Amino acid sequence: MPYGPPGPASHASRAADGYEAATVRPYAVTGGRVRSALSDLPLEALVEVLPGAVASRGLTPEKRAILQHAAHTxxxxxxxxxxxxxxxxxxxILVADxxxxxxLTVHTSAPVNVHTGHGNTQSGLSLSVLESVLNGISAL
Incomplete structure (x- = not known):
């Protein structure tokens, strides 16, 4: 089998089989980014579309597809x-953006770490929330 770009015959046979090659590389979809603000987003995290988001304009095809798949469930x-x-x-990365x-809103069972830049990580729960919980427990 020869290596290199497919010739016209192989392209036509792929089209006939219903195969369509991806035209955009994954790194192009994210603008070259490999991390997002929600770097620890779990695989099982549930995505919910917020009201009015489906009518958003100027979205990439990938973001539109996310909205379509998560619009009703x-x-x-x-x-x-x-x-x-x-x-x-x-x-x-797309979901975080x-x-x-x-x-969107993302539902997880555990707090998600947010990278604030310069190597700093901030927990999904703020210190003030934790202090309020501690004060409430102490008051009991």
């Missing part, structure tokens, strides 16, 4: 990865 990050045929890391833009 909760969908996990792993399911979105399979449905979109994209690596989990790419889907995590969409959450930051107010289009």
């Amino acid at each position: 909760y969908v996990s990050v792993a399911e979105l990865s399979a449905l979109l045929r994209l690596p989990v890391g790419v889907v995590r 969409m959450q930051e833009d107010g289009q």
Whole structure:
């Protein structure tokens, strides 16, 4: 079998079989980023579309697909990865971007670590929330 780019005959046979090659590389979908603000987003985290997000304009095809799949039911990050045929890391970045833009909310069973830059990590629970819980327990 020869190596190199496929010739016209192999392209035509792929089209006839219904196979369509991905035209955009995963790193292009994320703008070259390999990490997101929600770097520890679990595979089982459930994605929920917020009201009005489906009508958003100027979204990439991948982000539109996420909105379509999660519009009527909760969908996990792993399911979105399979449905979109994209690596989990790419889907995590897209979901994090969409959450930051107010289009999605992500439901997890554990706090998610947020990278604040310069190597700092902030827990999903703020120190003030933890202090309030401690004060409430102490008051009992």
